[in-house]
Amino acid sequence: MDTLVSPDPKALGSILKSGGLVIFPTETVYGIGASSENEEACLRIYQLKNRPSDNPLICHYDSIERIEFHCVLSPLGRKLLETFSPGPLTLVLRKKNRNLFPKELNTVAVRIPKPEVVRNMIQYAGGVVSAPSANLSGRPSLTRLEDIKFYFLGKVDGILVAPDPEIGIESTVLDLTSDDPVFLRPGTIEFGDLQTLIPNLRRIPSLAEREKNEVSPLSPGLKYKHYSPKAKIILCSREEFVAKVQGNDSEVISGKKWGAIGFSILENSVSSSKGIRFVDSYAEYTKELYAFFESCDKMELDLIFCEVPIEERGTEGLRNRLFKAAEKLS
Numbered sequence: 001m002d003t004l005v006s007p008d009p010k011a012l013g014s015i016l017k018s019g020g021l022v023i024f025p026t027e028t029v030y031g032i033g034a035s036s037e038n039e040e041a042c043l044r045i046y047q048l049k050n051r052p053s054d055n056p057l058i059c060h061y062d063s064i065e066r067i068e069f070h071c072v073l074s075p076l077g078r079k080l081l082e083t084f085s086p087g088p089l090t091l092v093l094r095k096k097n098r099n100l101f102p103k104e105l106n107t108v109a110v111r112i113p114k115p116e117v118v119r120n121m122i123q124y125a126g127g128v129v130s131a132p133s134a135n136l137s138g139r140p141s142l143t144r145l146e147d148i149k150f151y152f153l154g155k156v157d158g159i160l161v162a163p164d165p166e167i168g169i170e171s172t173v174l175d176l177t178s179d180d181p182v183f184l185r186p187g188t189i190e191f192g193d194l195q196t197l198i199p200n201l202r203r204i205p206s207l208a209e210r211e212k213n214e215v216s217p218l219s220p221g222l223k224y225k226h227y228s229p230k231a232k233i234i235l236c237s238r239e240e241f242v243a244k245v246q247g248n249d250s251e252v253i254s255g256k257k258w259g260a261i262g263f264s265i266l267e268n269s270v271s272s273s274k275g276i277r278f279v280d281s282y283a284e285y286t287k288e289l290y291a292f293f294e295s296c297d298k299m300e301l302d303l304i305f306c307e308v309p310i311e312e313r314g315t316e317g318l319r320n321r322l323f324k325a326a327e328k329l330s
């Protein structure tokens with residue numbers, strides 16, 4: 001298959017409109033899109049990603065007005081979109097437009113991506129594009145054009161060329177379909193940011209609680225293992241991270257190829273040739289995380305040591321993805 005690789009939102013929008021698959025960068029991660037009203041095209045995304053068929057896709061919109069036309073938007077929903085959109089917030093709403101994929105579901109996840117070129121493309125595509133993250137199911141999302149080309153060139157109809165995602169992890173997902181909104185997935189918009197607008201915001205029950213009460217997952221994505229690279233992730237405190245990269249703990253790693261990501265070490269005499277990535281802020285760590293995992297897998301490393309940032313503002317989404325990658329969270 002020929003893949004059109006182009007910065008032209010009109011050309012890629014018309015590919016989507018005629019039933020093609022297009023990969024595009026959002027502010028969070030790359031997405032792989034199809035027209036939301038074209039069931040056949042949406043189903044092709046599942047084949048390509050090897051995605052479980054019961055995990056629905058996010059509908060990407062170009063405007064709040066169109067969301068309101070397709071979905072039931074409460075005053076709270078509107079206020080949240082006005083506050084955080086375009087941006088990394090996804091809302092699960094009740095559907096008005098029954099044709100949105102998947103038709104059997106009466107709820108739909110919606111968001112308005114930040115890059116203007118992407119919103120233009122969505123407009124040319126007809127106003128709504130279903131897209132999961134552009135990665136093989138179970139693998140970390142992709143955040144660099146070079147990685148997108150490596151996996152998907154020749155397998156999709158188009159790739160929109162625009163700046164790589166600035167955030168690096170997926171959007172925050174919030175379910176507004178019940179009286180008490182539920183915080184389903186953290187991103188860079190955090191529980192605390194939303195709680196100021198939603199005093200009755202609930203967290204999802206833990207896996208243990210869900211199992212005990214036999215509650216079906218509120219969001220199908222929650223029951224799948226996510227975001228893991230091939231290399232084994234080992235979570236570290238600051239002290240452990242410093243000891244590892246300075247080679248004080250060679251016993252644990254002998255015979256294994258390893259990489260490490262964490263905050264910079266002053267008086268740093270460590271070379272970066274082993275796949276060591278130092279970051280200087282939570283935002284940089286978040287942006288680099290998946291790209292680094294992907295690089296480590298290309299280098300065929302066995303282990304990746306990741307410094308876990310402390311629990312404070314700016315780390316909720318990052319900590320969630322680290323715990324998920326280390327399979328310490330479901």
Ligand code: TXA
Pocket residue numbers: 026028029030031032055056057058088090092105107108109131132133134169170171172173218219220221222
């Ligand atoms: O940042 C993002 O959200 C990226 C970019 C491309 O927009 N997309 C993304 O999509 O991360 P995906 O498919 O990897 O994650 C969507 C999540 C899944 O956990 C899915 O189960 C949940 O949203 N979801 C989608 N529709 C839902 C619905 N109707 N009810 C509950 N959860 C839903």
Ligand code: MG
Pocket residue numbers: 132133141
């Ligand atoms: Mg995904």
